[in-house]
Amino acid sequence: MFAYVARQPIFDVDREVFAYELLFRIGEDNCFPDIPPDEATSKILTSTHLSLGIEEITGDKKAFINFHRDTLMFRFPTSLDASKVVIEVVETVDVDDALIAACKHIRGLGYPIALDDYDMDGKWEAFIPFTSIVKIDITEIAHEEIPALVKRFKSNKIKLVAEKIETYEEFHTFKEMGFDYFQGYFLARPEIVRHRKIGPNKLTMLELLSLSSQANLNLAKVQAIVERDPSLTYLLLRFINNPMVNKRHKINSLKHALNFMGEVEVKKFISLLALANLSDGQPSELMQMALVRAKFCELVYLAVNKQKSAHSGFLVGLLSLLDAMMEQRIEDVVSKVPLDDDVKDALCGRHNVLRECLVLSTQFEIARWASIKQFSAKHGISQSLLHSYYNEAIKWAKHLHNAALEKT
Incomplete structure (x- = not known):
């Protein structure tokens, strides 16, 4: 079985890589056409990571990996090294007491939990006490509502990732708001504000x-x-x-x-x-x-x-x-x-x-x-x-x- 992977960097405030989000697929066609892509990602990963080697893709950086309900319920993340991964709970999961208990158990084993594409839905309230990171898509939440979210999450010692950062202006804006990490294509887009002298x-x-x-x-x-x-x-x-x-x-x-x-x-x-x-x-x-x-x-x-x-x-x-x-x-x-x-x-x-x-x-x-x-x-x-x-x-x-x- 051959795993295909894309890696998307997550940067810190100094624009250095903190981690990579890994996206997997398998085969010539869509890997699991009848299920959501994020579920396919986690299933492919758990069946291939031992032969592929996460460290070959991320080096010494952490890997953010999406997990769907079934893989969380069956504790699939626990087959990975807790020091090398962050477990992303995708926004499409059906939340109930069983899922909350499973995620809390995984966190208790030392795995950082991240809420992916946080949408302010009340179903996430039970996750806050054991969540390490919250990812916010800046294109999905009104910007005037974000500072209050930052204040709340910071009070709970939760780190924040701003997703879909495409320009330096956005990077600086959300850095000033208090975000810890940033994901998007902004780093590869030049900010031409001066002419660098060539010595x-x-x-x-x-x-x-x-x-x-x-x-x-x-x-x-x-x-x-x-x-x-x-x-x-x-x-x-x-x-x-x-x-x-x-x-x-x-x-x-x-x-x-x-x-x-x-x-x-x-x-x-x-x-x-x-x-x-x-x-x-x-x-x-x-x-x-x-x-x-x-x-x-x-x-x-x-x-x-x-x-x-x-x-x-x-x-x-x-x-x-x-x-x-x-x-x-x-x-x-x-x-x-x-x-x-x-x-x-x-x-x-x-x-x-x-x-x-x-x-x-x-x-x-x-x-x-x-x-x-x-x-x-x-x-x-x-x-x-x-x-x-x-x-x-x-x-x-x-x-x-x-x-x-x-x-x-």
């Missing part, structure tokens, strides 16, 4: 990025740039010694590393390194998202266009959040780097296959399964393969972020 170090990074985008890589120039900065040499050695890249050989010199890696992997490394430095000062999740997109777009683009360079797909995914990182229009950012026209077009929103691959990656981020199915049909790539690519990209990004891009 000498970032110019070096742009020089590296330019080299990585050229058809024929000049390894001598790469070596000249890297060897004048000990920290770059160290990061290169960290990258090549990462088991996700190299499982058998130990590399202990710059020349050896460059020769061993070859042009494709060197291009990939310097692209990653450049982006890591250009995104300095921004939330780490932007870099994580860019890494996932890079690997995913590389794999998909290679599957769609076997005759083309997979690095173009990698580069499109990697640079897709550069506008949010640099707080500039994407058109202005890419104009500073001599990228291939197809890559520039894809990043700037003009239609081509690279753009389709990038859009597909965003569909995974928001669990838009219907769009994924359409891409699968159009390009003759099975949904199973696309989902396996996304799972692989998440794992790859986690390893790279931890091992290759760690600051010295």
Whole structure:
């Protein structure tokens, strides 16, 4: 049984990831067509999490997981590690004394309980004494009513998540109201309020990025740039010694590393390194998202266009959040780097296959399964393969972020 997963970050007030909400499905069609999707999610999870491994998807962050009535009544959440999950009670459940008792028992075993999409219905009153987190969809409750809810929940020591936060303005508004966590696409949308100055170090990074985008890589120039900065040499050695890249050989010199890696992997490394430095000062999740997109777009683009360079797909995914990182229009950012026209077009929103691959990656981020199915049909790539690519990209990004891009 193969599990497909989308993960949606939940941020804290500093815009760093606190947890991920996981959304699962299985098979080529709708997984359980005759039951609600949230029930299907919990059933799929409880039957596959041991083989999939939650930690492979969330790293060291908690996983918020939706559970429906049946799975709560049968105590399915207790098969998970209480330190790694938050049990979301979905808003559609039928509440009675039996369900309340089951949730209270689960909480007593150490599992945090969250009320998903809280709708102010009186049926939730009995849950308040043992609830740890309440999630509020800001599009479903009148904003003038929310401050009173915040005050009440805070008095009960309950943490609050604001859902459907799509802009920085909304993030700041609900942060000021007292919300603890935030879920939505706001982080990936740039707040262009100033022009970030590009200093000498970032110019070096742009020089590296330019080299990585050229058809024929000049390894001598790469070596000249890297060897004048000990920290770059160290990061290169960290990258090549990462088991996700190299499982058998130990590399202990710059020349050896460059020769061993070859042009494709060197291009990939310097692209990653450049982006890591250009995104300095921004939330780490932007870099994580860019890494996932890079690997995913590389794999998909290679599957769609076997005759083309997979690095173009990698580069499109990697640079897709550069506008949010640099707080500039994407058109202005890419104009500073001599990228291939197809890559520039894809990043700037003009239609081509690279753009389709990038859009597909965003569909995974928001669990838009219907769009994924359409891409699968159009390009003759099975949904199973696309989902396996996304799972692989998440794992790859986690390893790279931890091992290759760690600051010295």
